[in-house]
Structures are given as structure tokens and as C-alpha cells.
Amino acid sequence: TALNNRHGKRHGKKSKSRCSRKALHVNFKELGWDDWIIAPLDYEAHHCEGVCDFPLRSHLEPTNHAIIQTLMNSMDPNSTPPSCCVPTKLSPISILYIDSGNNVVYKQYEDMVVEQCGCR
Amino acid sequence: FQSAAIISPSAPRRHRGARISHQDGQRSSVFLKDIFASSHPSGVHHKEDLKEAVVPHDYMLSIYRTYSAAEKLGLNASLFLSSKSANTITSFVDRGTALQDDLLHSPLRRQKYLFDVSTLSDKEELVGAELRIFRRSPGDLQASLPTAGPYDIQVYPCHSDRLLDSRSLDPLDSAKAGWEVLDVWEMFKVYRQHHHQPHLKENQLCLQLRVTLGKSDTEVDLRRLGLDRKGRPQREKAILVAYTRSKKRENLFNEMKENISSRKEEAGVLGEKVAKRGVKGEGPRRRRR
Numbered sequence: 128t129a130l131n132n133r134h135g136k137r138h139g140k141k142s143k144s145r146c147s148r149k150a151l152h153v154n155f156k157e158l159g160w161d162d163w164i165i166a167p168l169d170y171e172a173h174h175c176e177g178v179c180d181f182p183l184r185s186h187l188e189p190t191n192h193a194i195i196q197t198l199m200n201s202m203d204p205n206s207t208p209p210s211c212c213v214p215t216k217l218s219p220i221s222i223l224y225i226d227s228g229n230n231v232v233y234k235q236y237e238d239m240v241v242e243q244c245g246c247r
Numbered sequence: 248f249q250s251a252a253i254i255s256p257s258a259p260r261r262h263r264g265a266r267i268s269h270q271d272g273q274r275s276s277v278f279l280k281d282i283f284a285s286s287h288p289s290g291v292h293h294k295e296d297l298k299e300a301v302v303p304h305d306y307m308l309s310i311y312r313t314y315s316a317a318e319k320l321g322l323n324a325s326l327f328l329s330s331k332s333a334n335t336i337t338s339f340v341d342r343g344t345a346l347q348d349d350l351l352h353s354p355l356r357r358q359k360y361l362f363d364v365s366t367l368s369d370k371e372e373l374v375g376a377e378l379r380i381f382r383r384s385p386g387d388l389q390a391s392l393p394t395a396g397p398y399d400i401q402v403y404p405c406h407s408d409r410l411l412d413s414r415s416l417d418p419l420d421s422a423k424a425g426w427e428v429l430d431v432w433e434m435f436k437v438y439r440q441h442h443h444q445p446h447l448k449e450n451q452l453c454l455q456l457r458v459t460l461g462k463s464d465t466e467v468d469l470r471r472l473g474l475d476r477k478g479r480p481q482r483e484k485a486i487l488v489a490y491t492r493s494k495k496r497e498n499l500f501n502e503m504k505e506n507i508s509s510r511k512e513e514a515g516v517l518g519e520k521v522a523k524r525g526v527k528g529e530g531p532r533r534r535r536r
Contacts, residue, residue: 220315232337
């Protein structure tokens with residue numbers, strides 16, 4: 128049976144949260160892009176954070192490889208790191224910007240917002 | 248669609264990681280007043296070294312607002328008819344001037360519209376192109392027109408008499424201001440085939456406009472239909488709108504690189520003039536991290 132990481136946890140150590148989607152507010156003005164981006168000047172991108180430990184939740188849609196890797200890590204943490212908490216579904220945003228010819232351009236950029244996170 | 252005006256109070260600085268809730272779908276906090284300020288005559292004299300200010304046309308703002316709202320509803324914007332399944336829509340502003348109109352004999356029978364399309368990527372598939380011209384309300388000028396229409400607005404390539412598109416304008420509409428939209432995709436396709444030479448720096452596209460009485464060949468004075476270009480603000484200038492679709496995923500860094508290099512070119516020109524100043528808002532364009 129796989130070692131259940133929970134028992135191995137040292138007391139007092141803050142338990143790391145499970146893989147989930149967290150807020151990440153992007154401000155193009157702070158990136159210094161506001162002189163060519165007209166809109167939006169900020170947006171909610173989200174990001175994925177947390178541990179992929181045994182047992183993996185089904186909503187994290189693990190690949191078979193991630194399941195194997197997590198099992199191996201649970202049995203022997205030195206054999207392999209746990210699988211990674213990454214975006215599994217992304218969505219686009221529209222950006223209105225000024226191109227190098229001073230023209231106003233509307234463009235849809237794919238993969239700009241994290242919709243779901245999972246273990247891979 | 249309503250024309251979009253994306254203005255929101257300057258948002259307070261947010262703390263990193265704080266969960267931010269937005270009432271409406273709009274994440275944008277576009278400081279349009281900055282854009283107008285820099286394009287406003289009184290605003291330009293102290294920014295003479297900034298390149299000519301860019302003011303987005305209402306059409307581009309409404310495109311942005313419509314499609315970003317659709318994204319928030321999880322709809323695929325390219326399914327919208329008006330997007331012609333494009334994922335990039337570029338607006339080129341007319342470089343023709345009122346001077347050219349004046350040089351022609353009066354009354355004004357024909358107008359030439361000039362567009363610099365050199366930044367249009369030839370790697371993207373062109374799925375549509377249209378010429379959008381703002382017709383101002385002619386006021387009493389129209390009273391002196393021979394008859395009250397209908398009129399036929401026609402657009403040609405400058406160097407040929409092959410009609411690209413025409414649309415009729417009925418008397419009632421001709422008395423009110425409004426945007427006329429003509430399809431010039433055909434010409435753009437031909438143009439791209441023949442001008443597919445990236446080294447050509449000056450990729451100018453030239454279109455000619457005339458208005459006749461109905462289907463006759465009697466040309467009408469364009470001034471009397473509110474089509475003269477004297478004193479037009481940036482947002483009322485004609486635009487050529489190109490709809491393109493790129494197969495590969497758009498990479499933000501392309502634009503970044505392009506903009507950085509074009510700013511560097513410009514900074515090179517401005518460098519010696521403004522380097523010493525460095526006072527906030529007056530020095531060279533902020534270096535992007």
C-alpha cells in the first residue's frame with residue numbers, strides 16, 4: 128500500500144494546499160505595455176498552485192502517467208518528484224493595441240486565462 | 248451594436264493575490280482621456296516629440312467590446328458574422344488629406360484614399376476587407392444638389408476603372424451623418440498577390456471614390472454629401488479594415504518585439520534631443536522591462 132503522505136507530515140509545518148486555481152491579476156500598465164495596449168489594461172489570468180499528492184482527485188483530470196508518477200512518489204519520494212499542478216484548460220482574451228505602423232489592431236490571443244488546473 | 252466607450256475610473260492599485268471581483272465583464276480600465284489628451288491640439292504641442300497620437304475609431308472599440316464580452320460568456324468570437332471568422336482585425340487610417348481634395352478642380356468629383364498597409368502580415372489569411380467612410384451631415388450644402396438622389400457611391404482602385412463595390416444612398420439617409428461601408432476585399436486579394444514583396448517598404452493601397460446620380464454617369468459634388476475631408480478629427484477619418492486569420496496561435500511576444508524595435512528606432516531619432524530631460528512624462532519613452 129502506498130505511504131499516505133499525510134502521516135509523514137512534520138507537525139507544525141503548514142500543510143501545502145492541493146493543486147487548484149488561484150488568482151493572478153495582470154496589470155499591463157505595471158508591465159510597461161500600456162503604451163501599445165489600448166484595452167484591456169488589466170485582466171484576471173489566474174494560475175495553478177498546490178501539490179499533486181496521493182490520492183489524486185478526479186477533477187484534476189490526471190493523465191495515466193501522472194497517476195503512475197504520483198504512486199511512485201508516494202512509495203518512494205526519492206525515486207521521482209510528484210506530478211505537476213498545471214493549467215489543463217485555457218481561454219483567450221481580446222486585446223486592442225497599436226502596431227508598429229500606428230494602426231489600431233484587434234486581436235484574439237489564445238491561452239491567456241487559466242480556466243482549470245490539473246496534475247500532469 | 249452600440250459604439251463602445253471603454254472608460255472607467257482609474258482603478259486603485261490592487262494588492263497582489265487579493266481576489267478581485269469585477270461587476271461587469273469588463274476588466275479594461277482604458278484611460279481614453281489620456282489618448283484623447285495626447286491627440287487634442289492643446290495636448291500635442293508639449294508632446295511634439297511623441298509620434299502622432301493614435302485614437303481608436305468607434306468601430307474598433309465596439310469590435311473589442313463586443314468580442315471581449317462574448318469571450319466572457321464563453322462564446323467563440325470568430326463565429327460572429329461581422330468578424331468574418333477572423334481573429335485579427337486591423338484598421339488603417341486614410342493618409343489622404345483635404346489638401347489633395349482642394350488641389351482637384353472644384354466641385355469635388357473624385358477623392359483618393361491612401362492606406363499604408365505595410366504592417367499587415369502576409370503570413371495571415373485575408374478573410375475580408377472593407378472601406379469605411381464617414382459622411383458628415385451636409386447641412387444646407389445639400390440644398391443646392393441638382394436633385395435629391397438616390398445617389399450611388401462607387402469605389403475603384405486608383406489606377407483602374409474596374410468597379411470594386413457600390414452602394415446606393417437614399418435622400419433621407421444622405422441628409423444625416425453616417426458611416427458608409429464598401430467591400431474592397433477583391434482589390435486587397437489582387438494587391439497582396441502582386442505586392443507580395445516584403446522588401447517593399449511603402450506598401451500604399453490607393454482607392455478612388457465617386458458618387459453618381461442613381462445609375463447615371465452624372466457625378467455629384469462630394470462636398471455636398473458631407474464627404475470632404477477638411478478639418479476632420481482622427482476618429483472621423485476613413486479607415487480600411489482588414490480581417491485576417493492566423494492558423495498558428497498568436498504569440499504576444501511578436502507584438503512586444505515589434506513594438507520595442509519600433510520604439511528603439513524612434514528613440515534613436517529622438518535620443519539626442521530628449522535624453523537629458525528625463526523629467527517624468529517628458530523624457531524618452533519609458534524603457535519596457
